[in-house]
Amino acid sequence: MITLLDLLSIGAIGAGTFFFFAGTVGLLRFPDSLTRLHALTKADNLGLGLVVLGLIPHAESALAAFKLIVIWALVLLSGASAAQLIGRALRRDRK
Amino acid sequence: MSALPYIDVGLALLVVAVGIWTVAARDLFAAVIGYVAYGLLLAFVWIRLYAPDVALTEAAVGGGVTGVLLITAGKRLGAVKNVAPEAQPGLPLRLLAGILAVLVASALGAAILTLPDPPPSLAPEAALAADGAGAGLGNPITAVLMSYRSFDTMLEKIVLILAVVGVWSVGADEAWGGAPAPLRQSRPYAPMVFLAQMLAPVGVLVGIHIFWTGANAPGGAFQGGALLAAMWMVTMMARLTEPPRIDARWLRLALVAGPAVFLVIGLAGAVIAGSFFAYPHSLAKPIILFIEAFMLVSIAAALPMLVAGPPSGRSDQ
Numbered sequence: 001m002i003t004l005l006d007l008l009s010i011g012a013i014g015a016g017t018f019f020f021f022a023g024t025v026g027l028l029r030f031p032d033s034l035t036r037l038h039a040l041t042k043a044d045n046l047g048l049g050l051v052v053l054g055l056i057p058h059a060e061s062a063l064a065a066f067k068l069i070v071i072w073a074l075v076l077l078s079g080a081s082a083a084q085l086i087g088r089a090l091r092r093d094r095k
Numbered sequence: 096m097s098a099l100p101y102i103d104v105g106l107a108l109l110v111v112a113v114g115i116w117t118v119a120a121r122d123l124f125a126a127v128i129g130y131v132a133y134g135l136l137l138a139f140v141w142i143r144l145y146a147p148d149v150a151l152t153e154a155a156v157g158g159g160v161t162g163v164l165l166i167t168a169g170k171r172l173g174a175v176k177n178v179a180p181e182a183q184p185g186l187p188l189r190l191l192a193g194i195l196a197v198l199v200a201s202a203l204g205a206a207i208l209t210l211p212d213p214p215p216s217l218a219p220e221a222a223l224a225a226d227g228a229g230a231g232l233g234n235p236i237t238a239v240l241m242s243y244r245s246f247d248t249m250l251e252k253i254v255l256i257l258a259v260v261g262v263w264s265v266g267a268d269e270a271w272g273g274a275p276a277p278l279r280q281s282r283p284y285a286p287m288v289f290l291a292q293m294l295a296p297v298g299v300l301v302g303i304h305i306f307w308t309g310a311n312a313p314g315g316a317f318q319g320g321a322l323l324a325a326m327w328m329v330t331m332m333a334r335l336t337e338p339p340r341i342d343a344r345w346l347r348l349a350l351v352a353g354p355a356v357f358l359v360i361g362l363a364g365a366v367i368a369g370s371f372f373a374y375p376h377s378l379a380k381p382i383i384l385f386i387e388a389f390m391l392v393s394i395a396a397a398l399p400m401l402v403a404g405p406p407s408g409r410s411d412q
Contacts, residue, residue: 088286
């Protein structure tokens with residue numbers, strides 16, 4: 001029996017997987033480091049967010065759901081910061 | 096039909112592939128990144144082997160701390176490289192090294208393939224022993240670490256201190272007692288400062304939680320301590336804090352606190368409970384948590400000191 005929540009999960013995790021796939025393709029195919037960085041961080045942040053969104057209805061407790069969101073927030077924070085740091089290192093090398 | 100066996104095989108192949116790539120990579124930085132990825136993949140392997148405690152350690156130490164250590168070492172090597180001309184070892188030497196590596200690998204492989212079935216294991220004995228003195232603990236891994244093989248666990252922490260002493264003793268004579276060079280020479284960069292300010296409070300909280308929960312669930316002093324150490328390193332990289340002088344009293348106390356408390360309680364056990372490192376049964380859990388709290392401090396102090404390197408004497412003024 002598939003409920004509405006299950007459909008939401010399938011849709012969100014499917015969309016999240018698509019963003020991971022698109023990010024991976026970008027990482028492999030884009031021409032230089034800055035564009036590859038763009039593909040990786042944008043797609044991973046959104047992809048993981050959608051996967052987390054899809055998993056929340058199936059979390060065992062409210063605390064578990066909160067932990068999922070915290071994991072996403074931490075990945076957002078570290079991913080965005082690391083992208084900035086790598087980007088600056090690239091610009092410094094180019095000068 | 097489950098997909099898990101296929102994922103396991105894929106994971107195993109990936110670990111081997113990343114391992115080969117790490118060895119084969121010519122660029123130092125690329126090899127270090129490969130090694131970090133290898134450590135994180137190994138953490139997944141341990142999860143699949145139902146060993147979350149080992150997985151946490153592998154992710155924190157193998158993936159995180161060792162990666163920072165190797166990157167820092169690589170940077171210092173890069174500064175030295177211009178001095179020494181790169182000498183390629185001769186063909187005979189390379190052949191010899193290759194043959195030696197093949198011999199060691201095949202001996203290891205042969206040993207694993209000829210294991211009796213079931214393989215000899217100390218696990219049942221250890222679980223039984225842990226049932227004794229560490230019975231109050233819900234996590235058998237912590238019980239084994241702190242009760243069955245407590246002496247080994249203490250010696251591991253002493254090895255960490257010896258490593259720090261070794262790093263410190265590389266410094267110049269006139270720098271002795273001073274502070275190691277800052278982890279970043281340049282002006283701090285805003286996103287790095289932001290990351291450290293946001294991440295450090297969360298990381299410290301999670302680190303202490305992992306230590307505290309280690310008595311009943313996967314976790315423990317080493318995993319928690321490695322996380323605390325990582326947070327200290329992040330704040331040092333953002334120049335929010337500077338490495339401390341190595342003759343600071345609090346630093347020395349923090350380094351020896353874990354093994355010292357462990358040893359004192361172990362000796363007390365010889366008097367009170369009848370044997371070295373034995374705990375009175377009713378007090379086993381509080382005693383183990385007490386020791387682990389000090390070990391947490393020692394690990395959180397020792398790992399960043401390894402990364403910070405020898406005292407430089409430049410930041411003395």
